[in-house]
Amino acid sequence: MSACSRRGSLAAATTALIILAAIHPGPTRAADDVLNVLTWCDHEDPELLGPFEQANKVRVHFKDIDSTAAARTILRQSQAGDWDVVILEETAAPQLAAAGLLAPLEPADFPSDGIPAAIASPTAGSYQGRLYSVPEKYGFHAVAFNQAHVSAQDMQDINAVWQPRYRGHIAIYDSYLPILSYVALALGLDPAHLTEADLPALQDKLASLRANATLVGDSASVQQALADGVVDIVVGGGAWTTAGVGEGGAVSTPTAQPDTPKQRPELTFTLPRQGGIRWQHGISIIESSQRKALALAFAQYLRTPAAQARLATSSCFWGMPANANAPLDADTKAALHWEQQPAYIAASHPFPVLDDGMDTKLHAIWDRVMKDNIPSAAPTPDRIGGGHDEEDTPVQP
Numbered sequence: 001m002s003a004c005s006r007r008g009s010l011a012a013a014t015t016a017l018i019i020l021a022a023i024h025p026g027p028t029r030a031a032d033d034v035l036n037v038l039t040w041c042d043h044e045d046p047e048l049l050g051p052f053e054q055a056n057k058v059r060v061h062f063k064d065i066d067s068t069a070a071a072r073t074i075l076r077q078s079q080a081g082d083w084d085v086v087i088l089e090e091t092a093a094p095q096l097a098a099a100g101l102l103a104p105l106e107p108a109d110f111p112s113d114g115i116p117a118a119i120a121s122p123t124a125g126s127y128q129g130r131l132y133s134v135p136e137k138y139g140f141h142a143v144a145f146n147q148a149h150v151s152a153q154d155m156q157d158i159n160a161v162w163q164p165r166y167r168g169h170i171a172i173y174d175s176y177l178p179i180l181s182y183v184a185l186a187l188g189l190d191p192a193h194l195t196e197a198d199l200p201a202l203q204d205k206l207a208s209l210r211a212n213a214t215l216v217g218d219s220a221s222v223q224q225a226l227a228d229g230v231v232d233i234v235v236g237g238g239a240w241t242t243a244g245v246g247e248g249g250a251v252s253t254p255t256a257q258p259d260t261p262k263q264r265p266e267l268t269f270t271l272p273r274q275g276g277i278r279w280q281h282g283i284s285i286i287e288s289s290q291r292k293a294l295a296l297a298f299a300q301y302l303r304t305p306a307a308q309a310r311l312a313t314s315s316c317f318w319g320m321p322a323n324a325n326a327p328l329d330a331d332t333k334a335a336l337h338w339e340q341q342p343a344y345i346a347a348s349h350p351f352p353v354l355d356d357g358m359d360t361k362l363h364a365i366w367d368r369v370m371k372d373n374i375p376s377a378a379p380t381p382d383r384i385g386g387g388h389d390e391e392d393t394p395v396q397p
Contacts, residue, residue, distance in 0.1 A: 035294050037062045038071050038086040040281065042137070042314035043302075052301045058294060066218070067175075068092045075101050080288035084295040090124045090282030091351045093133035103285045104130040109296060110303065114325035118345050125282050133282030136302050137311055139319040140348055141178035142276030144226060144237025144269040158186045158272035161235055162208055171215040171222040173236030176366035177359075178277045180206065181352055182236060185274050192352040194362075203365045209235065210369050219317065226267060238276075242267040243318035243335040269337070271344050278348035281319075312336065 037043070039062050049060045065071045068089045075086065075096065086102075096102050112120035115135065125133030143155050149169075154160045161170055173179060181191035183205050189198055210216070213235070215225055222234045223241050234241050245264055283299040285292060301307055308321035309328050320336055321328075328336075337344065354362070 033058050035060050035085065035291060035298055036083050037298070038065055038074060038083055038088070039063070040065060040087060041316035042311060042319070043087060045310065045315055048307060048310040048314070051306070052298060056294065056297065060298070072096065075286070078288075081290045082288075083286045084289040084291050085298055086284050086286060087136070087281055088284075089351055090133045090135055090280045091353050093125045093282055093284055094127040094353075096284070097127035097130070097132040101287055102132040103287045103289070103292060104132060105134060105285065105299075107131055109300065110134045114305070114323045116324065116341070116345060119280065119322050124280065124350060125284075133284045134299065134303070135280050135282050135322045136308070137319045137322060138278060138280040139240050140238040140269070140271055140276045140278055140344060141173065141175075141182055141236045142238055142269060142271045142348075144234040144241035144267070146226065146229070146232045146266055147268050148266040149232045152268070152270065155233075155270050156273055158182075158274040160272075161233055162186075162205075162212060164212075166233060167212045168214045169232045170209075170213040171217060171225045171231040171234045172209065172213045172370070173222050173234060174216050174218055174370070175236065176363055176370075177351065177354075178279065179236050180362050180366060181277045181349065183209065185276070185349070188274075191277070191349055192354075194352075194354075194358060196361075199361060199365065202362075203369060206365065206369045216370055223317070227264065238269045238319075239336050240317040240319055242269050243332075244313060265335075271347050273347070275347045275349060276344070278345070278350050280350065 035058055037060055041064055043049075044062055044064070053059055063074070065074070065088065071086055071088045072092070072095075075083065076099070086096075093102060097104075107122065119135050119138055122131050125131060125135070143158075143161065145152075145155055150166075160166070180202065183202060184191045184194060184198070187198075187201055187205055189202075194202070215222065215231060217225065219240065222231075222237065223245065225231045226234050226237070226241060227245050242264075245267055283302060285295045285299060289295050302311065303323060305323055305325045305327055308323045308326035312319060312321040312326055312328060313332060318336060320338075320341060328338075333339075
């Protein structure tokens with residue numbers, strides 16, 4: 001959904017037409033009126049896709065992905081020409097480029113005006129000196145919480161969620177790499193340079209966190225649990241968990257109807273002083289695409305300020321637009337913690353790039369600790385310090 005007015009929609013459509021006109025048209029085949037995109041759910045709102053589709057007389061056909069691994073599998077099993085654009089964690093681009101799945105990009109096609117230097121850096125999306133991915137949206141895996149029930153000052157310490165007083169009030173985002181990386185930060189380790197010697201402590205620390213949690217779930221599940229009061233803390237959460245979330249867990253947008261539930265300002269997030277993990281979605285063009293000119297136009301459109309505003313306030317989840325020139329109102333910026341972004345970026349670590357051996361070992365730790373101990377039902381909402389002793393709060397089954 002969009003943060004822009006109807007005037008903004010017309011401006012975005014005009015921008016898309018200009019972009020397309022500047023690019024040589026591709027072969028005129030019947031399939032050229034469809035662009036096939038592998039993407040996250042936040043790229044599927046009609047308000048985002050509509051201006052591009054109308055301006056270029058095409059239809060964007062998307063397939064939802066829920067993980068970088070899923071995107072890799074789909075691409076490796078696809079036939080030439082099946083897909084044109086993929087949007088995934090930018091640090092995955094070099095591996096896909098090495099496999100010959102991505103087309104190189106020209107930096108001149110993607111100006112970085114308005115994009116923070118750390119986000120615009122080509123390092124993560126490059127392979128052997130060529131650019132294969134450009135950033136378009138980012139956010140953090142840190143800690144989200146209900147500040148009506150949890151001390152914001154307490155959450156400034158990454159180790160606070162291991163305190164016994166929070167037992168039964170925690171959900172953990174079910175994604176092994178960002179959470180294990182976050183746990184590594186709590187141990188004072190660099191997530192990008194873990195060794196075999198670090199793994200026993202990492203597993204023990206994860207197990208003690210799991211013992212404090214009442215739920216391990218996907219993004220929608222932990223977002224809903226926090227909104228419903230089932231939990232008060234989401235480990236691995238960020239703006240994607242709290243920004244735009246209204247009563248009942250529905251994600252509102254700046255252009256929502258008047259009867260849309262109002263946002264919940266008590267739901268917030270922070271990066272502890274020890275840091276957090278930064279996710280960063282990048283746009284890539286598939287090497288085997290038969291519509292590369294159109295794919296390039298779409299990639300450029302997604303980085304225009306108007307499209308960035310719509311992407312930032314998607315009805316699936318909110319996040320920071322890469323382009324700081326995205327026209328967002330003061331309330332939206334506050335929900336995204338706009339003013340804190342320089343400090344958050346400086347304190348965060350990008351997704352680590354691991355070799356296959358370490359990745360397999362971390363996956364095994366996650367499965368041992370988490371997958372065999374997921375509770376069968378969520379507890380009844382309870383309040384921290386609300387007249388219950390620790391022994392009365394929901395506990396690990």
